[in-house]
Amino acid sequence: MESDDRSNRLRTRCSHLGGRPEGNEPYVPPIVQSTLFNLGSAADAESIFSGERPGHAYTRFGNPTVEKLAEAISSLEGGGGALVTSSGNAATLCAVTIAMSGRSGKLVTHPDIYGGSHELLAILSETYGLQVAVVDPSEEASWLDAVRNAGAVLLETPSNPLMRLIDLKATIEAARSKAAPVIVDNTVATPFNQQPFQFGADWVVQSTTKYLNGHSDVVGGCLVKREKLTPQDRRVHKNLGGTVNAMEAWLVLRGMRTFALRMEAHNRNGRAIADWLRGHPAVSKVHYPGNGGKRQAEIFGRQMSGGSGFLAFELSGGGEAADRFLDRMQLITHAVSLGGMESLATRPAMSSHRGMDPEARRLAGITDGLIRLSVGTEAPEDLIADLQRALPGGTGAYQANGGKFEGT
Known part of the structure; x- marks a missing residue:
């Protein structure tokens, strides 16, 4: 059974990631290496596809091992739910797509954001016309003014590779003036050193390739939401996030126990x-x-x-x-x-x-x-x-x- 007891310290929770088993179940979560699942009767299939009850149909839509990893990451970040992706850039793509949906205004970011994120935003701008405002956070008055008028905000603190910090509290308070969602790339800091949700961030993105996995043997990412995930969040992820297989998810989950x-x-x-x-x-x-x-x-x-x-x-x-x-x-x-x-x-x-x-x-x-x-x-x-x-x-x-x- 998955335990999400956040009263325990992070080090203790890491030691038990994957959940404490009941009865004679295996302590280490199994790898469910299957692309498909028995849907049962027509009525059972309808309840699974409609979301009326939990269940699995196809691994791109959900997999028990991948969901174990999502629960573990959400627990460490202090979020309401997480979605696992094939890379950190895929996580950023999903988060930006969800955050900008139905929003007017520009996506506000900063010059020294991770190079891969910079390229991704350039592609989204060139291909789909995403309006991006690149503002230097060291000019705090200009940064906060841009954030107050943003459609959404994507920031990385510390930045990669210059380790510049952005004031999360001030930025998120400014974004609230027009309810602009704030996405924080927490890859460098990790939930061990920084908890963006404590300052009111809406989304956290991570490259699980890095510190969470910690063994340089798998590529992946995740996006974590402060509130509970919606069907639309899952729909975007299912179609844009890139699927991770059970083995990759299991490797990250194993690595996180020593995180x-x-x-x-x-x-x-x-x-x-x-x-x-x-x-x-x-x-x-x-x-x-x-x-x-x-x-x-x-x-x-x-x-x-x-x-x-x-x-x-x-x-x-x-x-x-x-x-x-x-x-x-x-x-x-x-x-x-x-x-x-x-x-x-x-x-x-x-x-x-x-x-x-x-x-x-x-x-x-x-x-x-x-x-x-x-x-x-x-x-x-x-x-x-x-x-x-x-x-x-x-x-x-x-x-x-x-x-x-x-x-x-």
Whole structure:
């Protein structure tokens, strides 16, 4: 039986995701690897298709294993229901479609939103005429004014890869003036570090590929609604969301049982590496949640409990220095994505944000010398040794000292 006891702490709930079995049922939820289900009598089929009673007809419409995952994600985010998709972009597509349905006004977003989301909105604009307003949230008066007149709002906080924070409370309050739905991409923060529904967000989207799964072996996404899902929400998802099969859903569900433990390590390592990089002579700037001035620190303290294991830093030597760094790494892997056990580094200008034109990248703050680093769960001493080898101009050895990393 699925348990949704939200009085327990998140770490406890993660340990029991999938539900505590009754009687002699298996503790680990089974993989229902079937595309179709026996509909029974004509009357039974009618009640299933009409939604009069729960049931399954075809896995694209619903599957027991996939629904277990949806319940687990909704529980961690504190939502009223979730829909599982084939990717994070599919989740964003569904959320935007639902949020903008019947709405006038533009979809308001920001320049440094995830590159894949930027491309998706460009396609929707070119193909279907979706009106998109791209506004810089650091200009808070302009941002909130745009939000007050929005058809819907799509934001990512922290942003990928610059880790800029957007004030959820102020944004959602502004959106309420015209009842504009607010969609928050919570992939980087995760429900471990941030709970957008506590601030009144309408939808949360996630790439389950990243921290929720945590093992770099499955691609997926989800959208979670603060209120209960409607038949129209399910209709959009069924036709636009991309189907995940039971095996993929089961892998994410299995990964989520260690989610809280992994996030503790990611948060700890991410902060340690960000602090160390700030002292390196070849690094001109470090992007990590809460950095970037008094206002960013204030927002971090109010809406996040940890910074995750994701950060970015800029090398003074530009693109050439960034390429040399990537070529010199030995422990850290040059690869896209984030949120796995292993540490990864890439250059956004030639990977995740390659699809943006140079001017859009400039407005988003994606410089040629920017390195995106997903800090894994390795020993931080080993990661710092690898960074020291790969970075130009570093001197001395670095070692752990009382939980802090200091130059010697």
